[in-house]
Amino acid sequence: MSVGQARIWYLHHSGFAVETDKNYFIFDYYNDEPVGEGRNLDNGVVSVRHLDENKNIYVFVSHAHADHFNKVILEWRKERPDIRYIFSDDVYIDHKHHNYYFLPPYQELKLDDVRIRTFGSTDVGVSFLVEADGISIFHAGDLNCWYWYYESTEDELKQDKQSFENEMEKIKGQKVDIAFFPVDPRLKEYYHMGGEYFINNMKPKLFVPMHFWDQYGITQEFADKVKDLQTRVATLSHRGQQIIYKKYNGRSMMI
Numbered sequence: 001m002s003v004g005q006a007r008i009w010y011l012h013h014s015g016f017a018v019e020t021d022k023n024y025f026i027f028d029y030y031n032d033e034p035v036g037e038g039r040n041l042d043n044g045v046v047s048v049r050h051l052d053e054n055k056n057i058y059v060f061v062s063h064a065h066a067d068h069f070n071k072v073i074l075e076w077r078k079e080r081p082d083i084r085y086i087f088s089d090d091v092y093i094d095h096k097h098h099n100y101y102f103l104p105p106y107q108e109l110k111l112d113d114v115r116i117r118t119f120g121s122t123d124v125g126v127s128f129l130v131e132a133d134g135i136s137i138f139h140a141g142d143l144n145c146w147y148w149y150y151e152s153t154e155d156e157l158k159q160d161k162q163s164f165e166n167e168m169e170k171i172k173g174q175k176v177d178i179a180f181f182p183v184d185p186r187l188k189e190y191y192h193m194g195g196e197y198f199i200n201n202m203k204p205k206l207f208v209p210m211h212f213w214d215q216y217g218i219t220q221e222f223a224d225k226v227k228d229l230q231t232r233v234a235t236l237s238h239r240g241q242q243i244i245y246k247k248y249n250g251r252s253m254m255i
Helices: 069-078 154-171 185-190 192-202 218-223
Strands: 003-013 015-019 024-028 056-061 084-088 100-103 108-111 114-119 127-132 134-141 180-183 205-209 244-245 252-254
Touching: 003 100, 003 134, 024 127, 024 192, 056 069, 056 114, 056 127, 100 108, 154 192, 180 192, 192 205, 205 244
Parallel strands: 024 056, 056 084, 084 100, 134 180, 180 205
Antiparallel strands: 003 015, 003 244, 015 024, 108 114, 114 127, 127 134, 244 252
């Protein structure tokens, strides 16, 4: 990897690993069962012994929900004592460590050459904007337009939409190259609302759907839905899938 490039692995649900020129960023890791033999990113799991020892590792947890946080990540410090963890401040851990950072929304943290900013959520926890190695990465956590049409009153739907737009107002104006954002099939025909709004307002170079469990088809549906917008949408098919992002021409390539 060189400056302005990134290699992304889809791990599961909202979990991703991103390799840049000098760093690894691991987001919302929870499924620690590999899909094949061996423990590596290509099989959908993290084994820090297989990561480049010359690169820094940053692990992000957007909130404490079980589908975003697996305490196995804390074991990685045994093999890489220099690893750093950035948690939403709703995450509770018994034993604190000097490499643990707990952040509420709307905070900034600078670690070496990595700039980390937190924004809000429309559920719990935070969303992350990470800038390093010439790339800006946004991980939404559970920030989304949770438009539960079949379960909510008209007033609740109005409030849910307004809450999302209010949070987006605080993010607008930020530069985003790569966005990881929920495209949740449980919202039925309204699954696209949050992601489409994000693309229209933030114009990321690459949009990667998440929070869909094993319903991979929703990623193609979303890509078709927003095909006229000027953002590349990744279509995902399996854990361990790789996406190569090259900033120099604003394009991405999937392998």
